[in-house]
Structure formats: structure tokens, C-alpha cells
Amino acid sequence: MSSLQKTGQWWVLAVGEDFDEEAFDQREHCRAELLRRVNEAGIELDENVWVYDEAKCAQLVLRVCPDRGRAEGVARDLEDSGLNLRVAREFE
Structure with a gap:
């Protein structure tokens, strides 16, 4: 993944x-803890x-997808990772 630009993904x-x-x-501290958990999930x-x-919490981009369906599919594939996941349109 390269540096993110506004792409509508x-x-x-x-x-x-x-x-x-x-x-x-x-x-x-919150970021370090989340990164540790992501790494532990492989x-x-x-x-x-x-x-x-507005959620004011640590959030880390795991994957960038061209459409919502693919993003939801990736999230489903990662359900067993133990991570709290969220699918969101690229922020503007």
C-alpha cells in the first residue's frame, strides 16, 4: 500500500x-497497543x-479496496483475527 490519496476507495x-x-x-500508547494486536494477528x-x-480512537488502515463489497469481504476474512474492524469510505 502506498501513501493514501483521495481516491473514493x-x-x-x-x-x-x-x-x-x-x-x-x-x-x-493506544496506537502502539493496536499495532501490537495487528502484528499478533499476523x-x-x-x-x-x-x-x-470523530470517534477519537486509534484506527489503522489494514486494506484499501475499490468498493464497499470488497472491503466487507476483507473484513469478513479477518473476523477471526480478534481485532475490532470497521469498514469506512475514504475520509475526505
């Missing part, structure tokens, strides 16, 4: 714990693309 996200957006150390990423939105 869909993301499969691993979702971690909530954090206070003003607490840098807390955010970094998921290898070319780069770590972190997503921040």
Missing part, C-alpha cells in the same frame, strides 16, 4: 481504544496509516 480499519485527543502520550503492513475522526 474503501478502507478496512482496525479499531483500538479511545484516547484524549490532547494527550499525546495516551494517543501513542497482519503485515507496508506502512502504518493512522486515521483520526
Whole structure:
């Protein structure tokens, strides 16, 4: 996966714990914990693309898909990973 650009694609996200957006150390701890869990699940990423939105939690892009159906299929394939997953349209 290369650096993300606005392409209208869909993301499969691993979702971690909530954090206070003003607490840098807390955010970094939540990200590190989520990355650890992703690695333990055997998921290898070319780069770590972190997503921040109104949920105010650690979110890591696992896969980029051209449409919602494929993204949902990837999420189904990863259900047994033990990760909390979310399918979302690329943020604008």
C-alpha cells in the first residue's frame, strides 16, 4: 500500500481504544497497543496509516479496496483475527 490519496476507495480499519485527543502520550500508547494486536494477528503492513475522526480512537488502515463489497469481504476474512474492524469510505 502506498501513501493514501483521495481516491473514493474503501478502507478496512482496525479499531483500538479511545484516547484524549490532547494527550499525546495516551494517543501513542493506544496506537502502539493496536499495532501490537495487528502484528499478533499476523497482519503485515507496508506502512502504518493512522486515521483520526470523530470517534477519537486509534484506527489503522489494514486494506484499501475499490468498493464497499470488497472491503466487507476483507473484513469478513479477518473476523477471526480478534481485532475490532470497521469498514469506512475514504475520509475526505
